[in-house]
Every structure is written in C-alpha cells, then in structure tokens.
Amino acid sequence: MIESGTLFIVATPIGNLEDITHRALRILGEVDLVAAEDTRHSQKLLQHYSIATRLISLHDHNEAQRSKQLIEKLTQGENIALISDAGTPLISDPGYGFVNQCRMAGIKVVPLPGPCAAITALCAAGLATDKFKFEGFLPVKAMAKQQALQKLLVETMTTVFYESPRRVVDTVKQVITELGSEREMVLAKELTKTFETFHSGTAQACLNWLEADTNHQRGEFVLMVAGEKPNQSEVPAEAINLLKLLMNELPLKKASAITAEQFGLKKNQLYQLGLEL
Known part of the structure; x- marks a missing residue:
C-alpha cells in the first residue's frame, strides 16, 4: 500500500x-x-x-x-x-x-x-571512476562547445558527456583540437541493446574508428574523456618510490597523504599518480 x-x-x-x-x-x-x-x-x-x-x-x-x-x-x-x-x-x-x-x-x-546511461557506460569503460564529472550534452554552438572542452585541459577527473549520432564526429574532432590527439577517451553506443559497442583509445584513434564506417556513427553515444595525467617529472623520484612502498601496505588515499606531507607535494597530485601506477 x-x-x-x-x-x-x-x-x-x-x-x-x-x-x-x-x-x-x-x-x-x-x-x-x-x-x-x-x-x-x-x-x-x-x-x-x-x-x-x-x-x-x-x-x-x-x-x-x-x-x-x-x-x-x-x-x-x-x-x-x-x-x-x-x-x-x-x-x-x-x-x-x-x-x-x-x-x-x-x-x-x-x-x-x-x-542511467552515464553510469552504465562509465562502469565498463576502464577509465578512472574514483571521481568523475557528468556534463550532460555539450553545447551545440561551436564557440560554446570549444569553451566547455577547454576547461578539461587541466581536469584530472574523467568527464562524461552525452552526444547524438549526427554530432559525435564533430565533437571528437573538437576534443582533438582542444585537448590533443593523444587524450584517452572511450565511446559507448547502443548501451544494453543488440549492437552495444565500446571503443577506446586516443581521441585520434576514436575519430578514425568513427570515420571508418558510417555504421559506427549510429545510435546514442556516451563520450568519456580521461582526465589529464599527472606529470611524473614534477614528482621527485624519492617521492614516487615512497608512494610505491606505502601503497603496498596502506590505502592509496593514506599513502598519498603521507607522501605529500613528507615532500611538500599536493595530495591530489599524488593520488592521481598512484592511480596511474
């Protein structure tokens, strides 16, 4: 009742x-x-x-x-x-x-x-899921879309978008323009349906796949863009070694905090680095 x-x-x-x-x-x-x-x-x-x-x-x-x-x-x-x-x-x-x-x-x-399409796609994409941003649909107008993507230049979290089949190629091209051809991303289409497909790789590889066959452009898409990877060259080798040692004994969050305090680094930077390691 x-x-x-x-x-x-x-x-x-x-x-x-x-x-x-x-x-x-x-x-x-x-x-x-x-x-x-x-x-x-x-x-x-x-x-x-x-x-x-x-x-x-x-x-x-x-x-x-x-x-x-x-x-x-x-x-x-x-x-x-x-x-x-x-x-x-x-x-x-x-x-x-x-x-x-x-x-x-x-x-x-x-x-x-x-x-929920965003969560369904994200859990099977193989991208970092400890933190992520859901942006819904990107703006249709080119300038607004450009500005939205530019914000991802230094974003370390995975970002999730929805996209329509007629705009997906243009969107991936703009990802390449704003974030670089090597930015990792995953395309998910036709989720839970007969022709469910996940395609992952660099932005350029994803564009090549879309343009190789018009059938690849059919269906509703979830686009997932990997976060900017931390630059290991900015982290001293000693800090990386300590982080690795601590990760064997402690949760990553705790290991990152201890290493950050020891070397005067940012916890978030070390946490992202730990995920990559």
Whole structure:
C-alpha cells in the first residue's frame, strides 16, 4: 500500500526492457497516473508489461503548465510516477522544475533507482571512476562547445558527456583540437541493446574508428574523456618510490597523504599518480 499524494521518480530501461526492477513495475501499476516525456514511446514499455495506468505527457515544452495540473492532483491524494524516455528522469531530461515545485509544496517525492546511461557506460569503460564529472550534452554552438572542452585541459577527473549520432564526429574532432590527439577517451553506443559497442583509445584513434564506417556513427553515444595525467617529472623520484612502498601496505588515499606531507607535494597530485601506477 503506497501513501497517497506521492510522486515517484521511476528509472526505466535505456534499451533492454529486462532492465527494470520489480519495484518499478509494481509502482507503475499502482499509481493513478504516469507522467512521461513521450507518451507514445512509454506506452510500448507499459504494454510490454501489461500495465494499464493512464499516461500524461510532461516534456520541455509543457512542463510549466503541466506541473501545476499534476501538483493539484497530488495534493488531492493521487499518486503519480514520473518517467523519461529512457533511464533515470531529470538526468539530461525534463522534470527538474516539476520536482522542485513538488518539494516546495511539501509533496512527498520518492526515487526508485535504476538504469542511467552515464553510469552504465562509465562502469565498463576502464577509465578512472574514483571521481568523475557528468556534463550532460555539450553545447551545440561551436564557440560554446570549444569553451566547455577547454576547461578539461587541466581536469584530472574523467568527464562524461552525452552526444547524438549526427554530432559525435564533430565533437571528437573538437576534443582533438582542444585537448590533443593523444587524450584517452572511450565511446559507448547502443548501451544494453543488440549492437552495444565500446571503443577506446586516443581521441585520434576514436575519430578514425568513427570515420571508418558510417555504421559506427549510429545510435546514442556516451563520450568519456580521461582526465589529464599527472606529470611524473614534477614528482621527485624519492617521492614516487615512497608512494610505491606505502601503497603496498596502506590505502592509496593514506599513502598519498603521507607522501605529500613528507615532500611538500599536493595530495591530489599524488593520488592521481598512484592511480596511474
């Protein structure tokens, strides 16, 4: 039995329809209404699982108006599930304004965890995951995209982007221009689907792969750009040796802190170096 007047944020499959939790299916079947980004798209998911709950649209173009209508229903005791076309709602998808207003109105908001393309791609990419940045979609305009990528010149964390098939080649070319042809990156496409593909290498190698076959450019992409690697030449050999010794006995974070204090270096720099070692 679910509490009346609750908004549920429900993650849905990003490709493979089996990637949905039992709890998500139960909630989708029990709520009074499902607010979806594209009702025609989401209807296929509900039909697949024989869920008859009524759908209503909530997308970028009607969110302001629709939010008022849905909040009124929630305050009257109806339960509503919010879903996006795929993955976790609000992550580069509509819904922020609606959820924010629900919180301000004192409406209970309950998240149901599940698929997210960024996390799905990152966990299998082989890039550093101790820290990462999620940037969503890069700007469409060339100057804004250039400025966004320039910020990664000294970024040591892995950065995750979403990209469309028609812009992916241009984006990788700009990565080469701004960050260099040797910057490591991973392209993930068609996640959880039949033709799921991961391609990793230098930015130039990834561009070559994309341009080698137009089929490589099809599907929605997650682009993951490796962080700038610490320059070992800036770290004394004695510090590197001590770090290696300590890493055999202690967690990397502790080993980095001790080495940094001993040689007057930055802990983050040594931590990144430890990951490379």
